Amino acid sequence: MNFLEPSTVLDLQNIRDELVKMEDTIIFDFIERSHFARCSGVYQANNAEVDIPNFDGSFLDWSLMQIEIVHSQLRRFESPDQTPFFPNHILKPILPSINYPKVLASYDAEINYNTKIKNLYIDHIVPMIAKRSGEQKEQMGSVTMIDIETLQNLSRRIHFGKFVAEAKYQSNKELYKKLILEKDVNGIMENITNSQVEEKILERLRVKAQVYGVDPTNKEGERKITPEYLVRIYRDFVIPMTKEVEVEYLLRRLEDEK
C-alpha cells in the first residue's frame, strides 16, 4: 500500500493484507508488555510517586504527549494512517511537508478513537497480558515506552477502519447512500460486516499465539500470550472498535458529496 497512490490505498485486498501484517506487530507488542507487571501507577493521574511539573495527568499521558510532539515534527501525523492522541499539542513538521493525495473524506481527522483505545488498553488489555498485578517502580520507563508503542499500533489498526469504510463506500455508493440517508446504523453495520473474514482473523490469531507465544525450543516454558487472550482482545475490542470507526465514518460520508 502506497499512500501517494490512492488506488492502492482503496483496494480492499491491500487493506486486509496490511491488517494481517499489523497482527504480528501487535502480538509482539503484547509479548513485550507481558514481561512486566501491571504497573497501574503509570496510568494514575497525579501519581505522588512521579512529580511532573505543570501537568495534570498520568505519566503515560505526559510521555505520550512528549513523544507525539517530537514525532509530529518528524512528519508522523501527515501520514494518512496516523492519528494523534494529543491533536491539540502536536507541532508543525520540521521536515518539508509531503502532499499526500486525499483519499479519505474531509472530516476524517475528527474521527479519533484514541481516548477510547487508551482506556480500553489500560482497563482491559493490560490486566490480561501483564505478567502479574502490582507495581515495578524501577521499570516505569520501560513499561511506558512499550505502552506507547502498543497504543500507537492499536490506534493505527483501529483507525484503518476509515480506509476500509471508504473502499466499501466506493464499491457500492448507491447502497451506502441509501443507508446513510435513512441513518440506518444497523444496516450499515450489517453491510460492513464480513463474518467469514472475522473468523479467519480469529483462527489465524489462535495459531499465531500458539507459535509466537512460547519459546519454540521449550514448549513447556512460560506462555507469554495465550490464544484465548489474543482472540478475546481482537473479538471483543479490536474488531468491534474498527467497525465502530467504519460506521461513524460512513454515517458522515454524504457531507463530502455536496
Ligand SMILES: O=C(O)C(=O)C[C@]1(C(=O)O)C=C[C@@H](O)C=C1
Ligand atoms: O476486512 C473488512 O472488511 C473489515 O471491515 C475489517 C474487519 C476487521 O476489523 O478486521 C471488520 C469488519 C469485518 O467484519 C471484517 C474485518
